[in-house]
Amino acid sequence: MTAISPPPAGPESVPQTMRDELRALLRLAGPLVGANLLQMAVSGVDVIFVARLGTVEFAAATLGVFMFNVIMFALIGLTSAAAPIIAAELGRRRHAVRDVRRSFRMALWLALLGTLPFLIILAHGETLLLAAGQDPAVARRAGAFLDIALFALVPGIAAAVMRTTAAALGRPGWAFAVTALALCVAIIGNWLLVFGNAGFPALGLEGSAIATVITMTVMMFSYVVILLTDRHLRRYRLFGRWWRTEWPRFFEIVRLGVPIALTWTFEGALFGGAAILMGLIGVAEVAAHAIALNIAAVAFQVPFGVSQAATIRVGMAYGARDPLWISRAGRAALSVGIGFMVVTATLIFALPGLFVGVYIDVHDPANAVVVSLAVQYLAIAALFQLVDGAQAVAAGILRGLQDARVPMLIAAFGYWVIGFGTAILLGFFFHMQGVGIWLGLAAGLLAVSVLLLWRWSARGRFGLLPA
Numbered sequence: 001m002t003a004i005s006p007p008p009a010g011p012e013s014v015p016q017t018m019r020d021e022l023r024a025l026l027r028l029a030g031p032l033v034g035a036n037l038l039q040m041a042v043s044g045v046d047v048i049f050v051a052r053l054g055t056v057e058f059a060a061a062t063l064g065v066f067m068f069n070v071i072m073f074a075l076i077g078l079t080s081a082a083a084p085i086i087a088a089e090l091g092r093r094r095h096a097v098r099d100v101r102r103s104f105r106m107a108l109w110l111a112l113l114g115t116l117p118f119l120i121i122l123a124h125g126e127t128l129l130l131a132a133g134q135d136p137a138v139a140r141r142a143g144a145f146l147d148i149a150l151f152a153l154v155p156g157i158a159a160a161v162m163r164t165t166a167a168a169l170g171r172p173g174w175a176f177a178v179t180a181l182a183l184c185v186a187i188i189g190n191w192l193l194v195f196g197n198a199g200f201p202a203l204g205l206e207g208s209a210i211a212t213v214i215t216m217t218v219m220m221f222s223y224v225v226i227l228l229t230d231r232h233l234r235r236y237r238l239f240g241r242w243w244r245t246e247w248p249r250f251f252e253i254v255r256l257g258v259p260i261a262l263t264w265t266f267e268g269a270l271f272g273g274a275a276i277l278m279g280l281i282g283v284a285e286v287a288a289h290a291i292a293l294n295i296a297a298v299a300f301q302v303p304f305g306v307s308q309a310a311t312i313r314v315g316m317a318y319g320a321r322d323p324l325w326i327s328r329a330g331r332a333a334l335s336v337g338i339g340f341m342v343v344t345a346t347l348i349f350a351l352p353g354l355f356v357g358v359y360i361d362v363h364d365p366a367n368a369v370v371v372s373l374a375v376q377y378l379a380i381a382a383l384f385q386l387v388d389g390a391q392a393v394a395a396g397i398l399r400g401l402q403d404a405r406v407p408m409l410i411a412a413f414g415y416w417v418i419g420f421g422t423a424i425l426l427g428f429f430f431h432m433q434g435v436g437i438w439l440g441l442a443a444g445l446l447a448v449s450v451l452l453l454w455r456w457s458a459r460g461r462f463g464l465l466p467a
Contacts, residue, residue, distance in 0.1 A: 014320065014322065014325060015325070015328065018328055018331070018332065021313070021325075021328045021329055021332045022332045022335075022336070024313065025306070025309055025310065025313055025329070025332050025333060025336060026336065027172075028167065028170075028172050028309040028312060028313065029172075029305050029306045029308070029309035029310075029336070030172075030305075031167075031172040031173045031174075031175055031176040032167060032172050032175055032176075032305040032308050032309055033301060033302050033304075033305030033306070034176040034179075034305075035163070035172075035175035035176045035178075035179040035305075036301040036304055036305050037298070037301050038176070038179040038180055038182075038183050039179055039182075040297070040298065040301065041183050042179065042182050042183050042186050042215065043065065043069055045183070045186040045187055045190055045211075046061055046065050046186075046190065046208045046209075046211070046212060047061045047062055047065055049190040049191070049194045049195075049208060050194065050204075050205055050208050052195075053194070053204055053205065056135075056137050056138055056141060057141060057204065057205050059135070059138045059142075060138050060139075060141035060142040060144075060145060060205060061142075061145060061205060061208060063129060063134065063138065063139075063142040064125065064142040064143075064145035064146050064149065064209075065145075067122065067125060067128075067129075067142075067146060068122065068146065068149050068150075068152075068153075068212075070265075070268060070272075071118045071121065071122065071153070072153060072156055072157065073264060073265075073268060074261045074262075074264060074265050075111070075114055075115060075118065075153070075157045075160075075261070076157060076160045077257065077260045077261035077262075077263070077264040077265070078110065078114055078254075078257040078258060078260065078261040079107050079110055079111050079114070079157060079160060079161050079164070079253070079257060080160070080164055080257065080260055080308075081107075081253045081254075081255075081256035081257030081260055081399075081404070082103050082104065082106075082107035082161060082164055082165065082168075082253055082257075083164045083165075083167070083168050083308070083311050083312055083315065083399075084256065084311050084312070084314075084315040084318070084399050084400050084401075084402050085103050085249075085252065085253060085256065085315075085402070086100050086103050086104070086164075086165060086168040086169070086315075087168050087311065087312045087313075087314075087315025087316045087318075087319060087400065088315045088316070088318050088319030088402070089103065089319060090168070090169070090316050090319060091315065091316035091317060091318060091319025091320035091321075091322075092319040092320065092321075093319075093320075097235070097236050097237070100165075100169070100236055100238075101236055101237060101238055101240060102246045102249050103249055103253065104161070104165050104236075104238045105238075105241070105242055105244070105246065106245075106246050106249045106250040106253055107161045107164075107165070107253055108158060108161055108242070109245070109250060110250060110253055110254065110257070111154070111157040111158050111160075111161050112154060112158075114157075115153050115154050115157055118153065119150050119153060119154075122146045122147075122149070122150035122153070123146070123147060123150060124143075125139075125142055125143045125145075125146035125147070126139050126140055126142065126143025126144075126146075127143075129142055129143065141205055144205065144206060144209075145205050145206070145208070145209045146209075147209075148206055148209035148210055148212075148213065149209040149212050149213065151213045152212045152213040152215070152216035152217070153216075155213075155216040155217045155219065155220035156216040156219070156220075158220050158223075159178070159216065159219040159220040159222075159223050162220070162223035162224070162226075162227060163175045163178070163223060165227070165238065166223065166226065166227065166230075166233060167308070167309075167312065168312050168315075169232065169233055169236065170232065171226075171230060171232060171233055172309070174223070174226050174230070178219055178222045178223060178226070179219075181218065181219075181222060182215050182216075182218060182219045185211075185214060185215045185218050186211060186212070186215045189210070189211030189212075189214050189215060190207070190208055190211045192207075192211075193207030193208065193210055193211050194207045194208050194211070224239075227239070256399075256402055256404050257404075259404035259405045259407070259408035260399065260404050260408075262408050262411075262412075263395065263404070263407060263408045263411045266408075266411045266412050266415050266416065267411060267415055269415075270415040270416065270419055270420060270441065270444060271293060271441070273420055273423075274289065274293075274420075274423060274437050274438075274440075274441055275289060275290070275293075277423060277424070277427060277428075277437050278434060278437060280428075281427075281433050281434060284369045284370050284373060285373060285433065285434045287370045287374075288369075288370045288371075288372075288373035288374040288376075288377055288434065289373075289377060289434065289437075289438075291356055291359045291360070291370070291374045292356075292374050292377035292378050292381055292438075293377075293381075294359070295348065295355050295356075295358075295378065295381065296348075296378075296381045296384075296385070296388070299341070299344040299348070299385060300388060300389075300392065302337070302340045302341075302344075302389075303337035303338075303340065303341060303388070303389035303390075303392040303393055304392050306333055306336050306337040306340075306392075306393055306396070307333070307337065307392045307393045307395060307396030307397075308396060309333070309396075310329065310330070310332075310333030310337075310393055310396040310397045310400060311396045311397070311399045311400045312400070313329040313332075313333065313400065314326055314329045314330055314333070314396075314397045314399075314400025314401060315399075315400040315401075315402075316329075317329050317400070318400055318401050318402065318466055319466075321466040321467070323460075323465055323466075326400075326401070326459075326465065329397070329400070330397040330400075330456060333393050333396065333397055334390070334393050334394070334397070334453075336393075337389045337390070337392065337393035338386060338389050338390050338393070340389065341385040341386050341388065341389030341390075342385075342386065344385050345382045345383070345385035345386055346382075348378050348381060348382040348385065349378075349379060349382035349383075352374070352375040352378040352379065352382075353371070353375060355378065356371055356374045356375060356378070373434055376434070376435055376438075377434060377435070377438045380435065380438040380439060380441075380442055381438070383442060384441065384442035384445050384446070387442070387445045387446045387448075387449040387450075388445050388449075390449040390452075390453060391445055391448045391449035391452055394449060394452035394453050394455075394456055395407055395411075395452055397456060398452065398455065398456060398459075398464075401459065401464045401465070403455075403462075403464050406455065406462075407452060407455070410448055410451045410452060410455070411448055413447075414444050414445075414447035414448035414451060415444045415445075415448060416444075418443055418444050418447040419440055419441055419443055419444015419445065419447070420440065420444065421440070422439065422440035422443040422444065423436065423437040423438075423439070423440025423441060423443075423444075424440070425440070426439050426440055427440065
């Protein structure tokens with residue numbers, strides 16, 4: 001197959017000024033941020049619909065979706081290593097089409113092979129939940145949900161690989177479009193199959209799981225059509241010789257992807273662990289924690305999208321062996337990510353009641369305790385918005401330099417030694433309860449952001465720049 005050189009214009013072009021780099025970053029990050037926000041909605045559709053079926057079904061859906069999302073998020077982190085590798089290949093430009101195709105193909109192979117052991121885990125969801133001390137009725141229904149939902153894992157991870165590749169190749173808008181379509185499919189699928197509307201059978205929780213499988217499958221095939229028909233993307237012939245193995249490239253993605261997956265897991269587990277600590281204090285604390293954390297998570301999608309775009313921009317500069325471009329791309333990403341979090345931190349600190357009111361009635365006396373606690377937690381969340389955005393973007397630009405192992409160790413130390421340790425110390429030994437736990441979260445995020453920013457600023461001394 002003849003290699004075709006990519007066009008000189010587009011994502012591979014070198015920005016000449018900081019303004020050019022900011023413009024390129026925002027063109028890439030905007031659709032990714034929108035797609036991330038829509039993906040949060042897609043993940044929550046199942047729970048929202050099943051909540052009307054009763055307490056047991058609601059709890060089962062919550063646990064089942066949580067287990068599925070934890071595994072899916074880790075696998076997306078594993079395969080996301082294709083992004084900096086593809087970006088570097090575009091930056092080098094030589095044989096870019098052939099190299100991009102190899103990386104894409106091996107990322108798809110990894111999506112399939114890496115998913116297989118986790119399918120076995122999900123198939124034993126009931127057993128795992130019982131071992132974790134969950135209510136037997138809830139565990140049984142969550143297991144029934146996972147027995148069906150596990151078929152959504154492979155198409156979901158494959159869709160993520162194709163989304164990453166399309167964005168790296170300069171077509172991030174497709175991520176927003178496909179995720180918007182997925183949200184519509186998820187809503188319609190749940191409406192039809194959970195409650196039996198429009199002549200469909202009322203399948204309850206199992207219907208929601210089937211809707212998840214349909215949604216992920218639609219996403220996967222939508223991306224297949226896009227990669228085959230988009231005028232810019234099809235020139236890479238990404239599905240050409242899909243059966244051929246390139247084991248050196250495969251293990252290159254694994255080498256970079258495993259630390260990324262573990263880093264994402266460490267951070268997600270920190271907030272999950274904080275919820276468990278809240279459960280040791282009281283029900284009101286758990287509810288307030290969930291509200292405050294969800295508000296912070298929505299705001300986090302912006303620096304996370306900027307981080308994804310920054311990985312691609314810095315990766316291109318890394319492949320081009322251009323230290324000035326690397327510096328410019330990193331500064332642009334940090335400016336945008338931290339700058340946005342300054343805005344959100346100000347809004348959350350100034351108007352906490354307004355944000356809490358989106359979730360519960362703040363004027364209902366029955367909610368007074370939860371509202372009071374949520375407002376206290378949001379005051380701390382406003383402070384760690386800045387460091388949360390900084391650590392997310394810093395991790396992204398370091399991934400662009402294909403640096404993932406040390407950031408993983410920083411995340412493990414910062415989140416679990418400093419963050420979780422401080423949460424336990426302040427929450428229980430100093431009797432600060434929920435406020436102490438949130439201060440612990442802030443301490444962990446601060447430690448990680450400082451260490452990652454230091455590593456970025458000293459990238460030359462650490463040998464992270466291309467020769």
